[in-house]
Amino acid sequence: MEKLIIFDTTLRDGEQAPGFSMTVEEKVKMALQLEKLGVDVIEAGFAAASEGDFEAVKRVAEEVKNAIVCSLARALQSDIDKAGEALLAAENRRIHTFIATSPIHMQYKLKMTPDEVVERAVAAVKYALKYTDDVEFSAEDAFRSEREFLYRVFEAVIKAGAKTINVPDTVGYAIPEEFGQLIKDIKNNVPNIDKAVISVHCHNDLGLAVANSLAAVKNGARQVHATVNGIGERAGNAAVEEVVMAIKVRHDYFKGIYTTINTKEIYKTSRLLCRITGSFVQPNKAIVGDNAFAHEAGIHQHGILAHRETYEIMRAEDVGVPKSKIVLGKHSGRHAFKTRLQELGYTNLSDAEIDSLFLKFKKLADKKKEVFDEDIEALILEEFSFF
Numbered sequence: 001m002e003k004l005i006i007f008d009t010t011l012r013d014g015e016q017a018p019g020f021s022m023t024v025e026e027k028v029k030m031a032l033q034l035e036k037l038g039v040d041v042i043e044a045g046f047a048a049a050s051e052g053d054f055e056a057v058k059r060v061a062e063e064v065k066n067a068i069v070c071s072l073a074r075a076l077q078s079d080i081d082k083a084g085e086a087l088l089a090a091e092n093r094r095i096h097t098f099i100a101t102s103p104i105h106m107q108y109k110l111k112m113t114p115d116e117v118v119e120r121a122v123a124a125v126k127y128a129l130k131y132t133d134d135v136e137f138s139a140e141d142a143f144r145s146e147r148e149f150l151y152r153v154f155e156a157v158i159k160a161g162a163k164t165i166n167v168p169d170t171v172g173y174a175i176p177e178e179f180g181q182l183i184k185d186i187k188n189n190v191p192n193i194d195k196a197v198i199s200v201h202c203h204n205d206l207g208l209a210v211a212n213s214l215a216a217v218k219n220g221a222r223q224v225h226a227t228v229n230g231i232g233e234r235a236g237n238a239a240v241e242e243v244v245m246a247i248k249v250r251h252d253y254f255k256g257i258y259t260t261i262n263t264k265e266i267y268k269t270s271r272l273l274c275r276i277t278g279s280f281v282q283p284n285k286a287i288v289g290d291n292a293f294a295h296e297a298g299i300h301q302h303g304i305l306a307h308r309e310t311y312e313i314m315r316a317e318d319v320g321v322p323k324s325k326i327v328l329g330k331h332s333g334r335h336a337f338k339t340r341l342q343e344l345g346y347t348n349l350s351d352a353e354i355d356s357l358f359l360k361f362k363k364l365a366d367k368k369k370e371v372f373d374e375d376i377e378a379l380i381l382e383e384f385s386f387f
């Protein structure tokens with residue numbers, strides 16, 4: 001059995017997305033819920049980014065007791081000092097320092113040579129050790145970096161003391177097979193790789209962040225960066241609920257890899273983030289969307305009522321959704337309609353009465369997106385004037 005470390009970056013990369021910024025109090029509330037969810041690492045912010053973010057990292061560090069609290073820092077002494085200072089009160093602290101390693105970032109953004117980048121990365125890791133022995137290093141834009149150079153950077157930072165090396169697909173450009181191969185190649189080509197945990201950080205520009213993260217796990221990554229509801233820069237980051245449930249539901253495929261996430265807290269965590277940010281997930285969002293455990297089509301409803309696993313690969317209760325929903329609409333069948341009548345207490349209706357009500361229900365359903373219990377009560381009132 002091998003544990004997959006869940007590094008939650010909702011409060012850092014998630015918060016960086018337009019419209020998702022949170023106040024200090026909101027971050028603390030969210031961090032406490034993330035702790036209930038059981039994430040291993042909470043990246044609380046980027047302490048050097050602003051006074052507010054410094055304060056947020058500090059407050060989260062004071063309040064969280066079990067998870068490791070982490071701050072992001074560029075590979076600069078001033079950033080690392082801010083991160084270290086903000087994390088002082090944490091029971092368990094991590095500094096996550098990064099520098100870009102792709103040709104395009106080194107040339108146009110950093111204006112640094114590859115040698116200078118290696119030197120800066122090593123110096124940053126060594127300096128961060130002043131505050132904690134738990135230092136993570138990210139090679140920003142790793143996926144678009146030259147392989148040999150990437151191996152060289154990782155070898156150097158591990159030698160300098162980094163305990164985790166993170167491989168970001170910063171612009172969400174990778175395809176799962178390629179990303180999995182990259183992780184395998186890092187494992188096979190970085191000489192001292194067994195001294196560090198391989199981590200991944202995938203963006204969702206092509207809608208592949210979760211798939212890429214899972215391909216990485218299959219090939220040796222043992223930490224995944226993710227965010228609640230998949231929020232994050234541009235199209236977002238890998239969604240924590242999707243990564244965790246894929247590992248759990250497909251344990252046959254991931255063979256012995258597990259997380260210690262309390263999955264029953266998933267829905268609550270997702271909803272809390274929605275309320276705090278005022279931004280709701282789309283109904284068909286995997287795991288936490290309103291329709292994730294809802295069934296409208298008659299054939300599906302019939303199957304579900306006969307045996308849940310005909311159309312459900314996990315239980316709603318396992319992610320904290322009270323129950324799967326049978327939604328009555330124009331695609332619903334007589335079986336589901338009769339079941340709903342019984343749930344509403346109409347248990348003595350004859351087959352002929354149900355048939356007649358079902359015809360009226362179908363007519364109504366053609367005019368409405370969803371037929372609610374109140375609509376059914378109204379149909380019954382109309383049909384049986386003695387009520």
Ligand code: KIV
Nearest residue numbers: 098138140141168170
């Ligand atoms: O996307 C990215 O590369 C990042 C790093 C700072 C890890 O967010």
Ligand code: ZN
Nearest residue numbers: 013170201233
């Ligand atoms: Zn990112």
